[in-house]
Amino acid sequence: MSNKNPSPVTGSQAPLKKGPDWVTWSIVGGLLIAVLALFVKAWSVIPESLPDPGEHARMMVVPREIPDFVLRDHRGEAFSQDQLKGQWSLLFFGYTSCPDVCPFVLQELALVKKAFEERTDSEREMPEVVFVSVDPDRDSQVRLSEYMNFFDSDFVGVSGPDEELQILASGVGAYYRVPDVAEGQGYLVDHASKIFLVDPNGRFLALLDDPHDPEEFIELLAKVQTIGETHL
Amino acid sequence: MTLKRFLVLVSAFFLIPTQWAAAGEIMVDQSWVMLPPPNSAAAGFMNIRNHSDEAVTLVGAETASAKRIEIHRSQISDGVARMERLEEVSIPAHESVVFSPKGMHLMLIDPIPLNEGETISIQLKFESGADALVKAMVQRRPPVEDAGSGHHSHH
Known part of the structure; x- marks a missing residue:
């Protein structure tokens, strides 16, 4: 399995044995949740x-x-x-x-x-x-x-x-x-x-x-x- | 005028706070005077209907119940109430002009003590020399249909 898309955490030094995709996705997912949470928080204080x-x-x-x-x-x-x-x-x-x-x-x-x-x-x-x-x-x-x-x-x-x-x-x-x-x-x-x-x-x-x-x-x-x- | 007498009698009979006055083809109804606080001017309201083919101009009013009467208009714009004195009010042919709270009103200056429920007489004076006698009941609040603001004309 080739590693064309290494996560920033593992970088090019990523172990060959296990694909790091789950790491990438959990980071992306985490970021998405964080952004979403920020929106929700912001929404609640927006005067409109x-x-x-x-x-x-x-x-x-x-x-x-x-x-x-x-x-x-x-x-x-x-x-x-x-x-x-x-x-x-x-x-x-x-x-x-x-x-x-x-x-x-x-x-x-x-x-x-x-x-x-x-x-x-x-x-x-x-x-x-x-x-x-x-x-x-x-x-x-x-x-x-x-x-x-x-x-x-x-x-x-x-x-x-x-x-x-x-x-x-x-x-x-x-x-x-x-x-x-x-x-x-x-x-x-x-x-x-x-x-x-x-x-x-x-x-x-x-x-x-x-x-x-x-x-x-x-x-x-x-x-x-x-x-x-x-x-x- | 027999018809006027009849109408006055009818409205009195049904306790309608509406009085009719006829000067030629000018009719006045929905007339009332707001019970003033002590030592205050009183505001008078009504609809003046011009059923004639020519415009008529209201130039003043008199009453035995107050020292003098001025014609005023309150205007509310941008949340500010302003009032101005009008020298005259023109009522176009076949239209009516509404005097109502927060719009035009007769201002009865230095009125005699007025009591809720009593009826006073106001003589409207028109440019043509015609007069119209209006009977207006002293009330705390407007007749129900007259609760709106401002003035408008309609056919």
């Missing part, structure tokens, strides 16, 4: 492998840590990144003089909370709703308090100096713009229209569309939370 939560949610490929900020809530208590830990939170940025989008979305979230409360079999709880006013000049603590209580007494309204609002807003990538106008004039504020989901570790996890239907939103939320818990 995150399950798709559907068109109404966008998951962060890497959950974003929210930097340190200090705001004040509508009860007068300090509100920092610590208050975003220990439970799921839904952040919405707006302003109380917003006649249309903000009250509409907060009303939708109040209906989601009611739907959660009517469920007896739900493993999930209603996340904490945090309304971040980007209009601190007009939205005093008293103003925020009457505003939040109108929707749900558990909803939290927060605001504070623009520098601190900027930290939170840029931490989750929420855009807003308050125009420069003379005091006392009515003005319209541009603000993010999506809802920002923050996980119990205080990390920004996903961007959600506002809930058109409470039951669908609850399902979407559960899907996104499960993806977050198992993959991120």
Whole structure:
């Protein structure tokens, strides 16, 4: 039996008696398995492998840590990144003089909370709703308090100096713009229209569309939370 | 107008939160006002249907229930909500314009205290000089068919 194809291990000094083919093949096979294992490992950390939560949610490929900020809530208590830990939170940025989008979305979230409360079999709880006013000049603590209580007494309204609002807003990538106008004039504020989901570790996890239907939103939320818990 | 009275009576009888207003051939339905938080402006919504052969232009609105009314449009693009004031809204012949949450709305500035379930009157003013009286119920949420966003026109 000729040895035209010696394995690199045995080389040209391969014993003549036994063909080294099995050595070659076991090395090739071993390499193949190693490469395959690498692929499998790589696959599991490739971001695209995150399950798709559907068109109404966008998951962060890497959950974003929210930097340190200090705001004040509508009860007068300090509100920092610590208050975003220990439970799921839904952040919405707006302003109380917003006649249309903000009250509409907060009303939708109040209906989601009611739907959660009517469920007896739900493993999930209603996340904490945090309304971040980007209009601190007009939205005093008293103003925020009457505003939040109108929707749900558990909803939290927060605001504070623009520098601190900027930290939170840029931490989750929420855009807003308050125009420069003379005091006392009515003005319209541009603000993010999506809802920002923050996980119990205080990390920004996903961007959600506002809930058109409470039951669908609850399902979407559960899907996104499960993806977050198992993959991120 | 007998027909209008009749329709109003019919919708009231069936507790449909829909009111009709006729100014020539302009019909308004699906009208409602979102119950505002305390000390806040209220947003009014409706469908304005132009059944005439000519375009009509809405130039303003008045109500005894608020200091003044402006026409606004919210626009959501790239995840940002922006709002702008409109001077007028044109409704092409045989089309309708929808005022709905996150789209166009009447902004009732400095409203009197409003209660859920009450009905207020709003007078729409058109460029032609015509008026249309709209009855709108104060509600926390839209009538079921009106839950969509934005505005669109159709025949």
